[in-house]
């Protein structure tokens with residue numbers, strides 16, 4: 001049994017970690033923190049977890065986390081980076097769902113996240129935890145940076161073209177839509193039903209922090225610069241991301257569908273749909289699956305449609321997938337149920 005704790009258990013991703021842990025045969029959540037809910041029962045906070053968790057929230061990790069195998073941080077950016085060093089020194093591995101260890105460069109982090117990095121010496125060690133790329137690094141990782149939700153959907157859409165050397169530097173356009181849970185549970189006015197319902201709106205067009213993360217990673221997969229125009233939109237739904245990614249190839253490729261099918265034959269959570277398909281966000285709701293469809297719209301131009309659940313493959317499910325690989329478990333342990341539909 002893996003002994004784990006969650007820092008930041010009252011948010012959407014913390015709640016999702018607890019839900020997924022309830023169905024995981026080898027994961028035991030020993031403690032879950034919240035400053036505002038300390039002393040109250042997890043089941044009082046999350047009605048769907050009644051009967052699945054007997055824990056009470058605690059203010060901070062008991063005994064500083066010592067004795068645990070792994071700690072998940074489901075906290076806002078700028079939290080984990082202050083606490084990770086002590087955990088690693090105690091022999092506890094860390095999976096951070098925030099952006100604290102995603103960017104390789106501390107100055108770049110400071111520029112996009114508006115604060116200096118508190119542990120820049122750990123950036124080189126942190127494994128960027130997209131399991132479809134990093135499975136072998138995850139096996140030995142002490143510190144894992146879970147990819148952001150939009151970057152997960154976009155990278156999986158581009159990965160086969162990037163790795164095969166087919167992707168041109170530009171234009172590459174990622175037109176993305178997200179449900180409101182992507183913004184967290186802290187009650188921002190634009191996320192209220194009366195504001196987000198019956199409405200679609202772009203945001204962050206002049207610069208979203210995920211642009212730099214997407215470019216950093218696609219450049220790494222391609223081994224050459226990738227210039228990506230990324231535009232997110234807020235959709236009137238609770239969960240889900242739909243990424244429509246327009247890629248330009250260096251030259252026409254004979255069978256792009258086969259390139260995708262081949263790249264993802266051994267990856268349990270990427271489902272390449274038959275040619276001509278249009279994946280739906282509801283088909284992955286509550287699951288760790290990314291569904292992809294590839295369309296060649298003219299020679300050398302590819303449109304990839306990619307859907308994920310932002311809270312599962314985009315956050316907590318991906319974190320558990322990474323944990324499974326870190327501890328030598330079945331990669332899919334605890335993550336196999338299909339979506340609830342409709």
Ligand SMILES: NC(=O)C1=CN([C@@H]2O[C@H](COP(=O)(O)OP(=O)(O)OC[C@H]3O[C@@H](n4cnc5c(N)ncnc54)[C@H](OP(=O)(O)O)[C@@H]3O)[C@@H](O)[C@H]2O)C=CC1
Nearest residue numbers: 008009010011012013034035036074075098182184185315
């Ligand atoms: N929502 C999403 O779709 C995705 C989110 N992420 C990332 O995951 C992280 C969590 O997101 P989400 O669950 O949506 O966030 P929420 O705002 O819903 O929850 C944040 C949690 O962190 C706790 N917290 C806040 N500040 C601190 C602090 N200084 N120290 C300790 N605990 C703190 C809060 O509890 P309390 O204040 O009571 O301590 C709460 O439990 C973020 O970094 C987010 O960017 C990543 C991918 C997708």
Ligand SMILES: CC(=O)N[C@@H](CCC(=O)OP(=O)(O)O)C(=O)O
Nearest residue numbers: 099148149150178179180182183
């Ligand atoms: C709808 C919405 O607001 N989404 C969030 C992204 C959430 C996420 O996964 O990103 P991080 O983990 O990097 O915070 C946003 O655009 O800021």
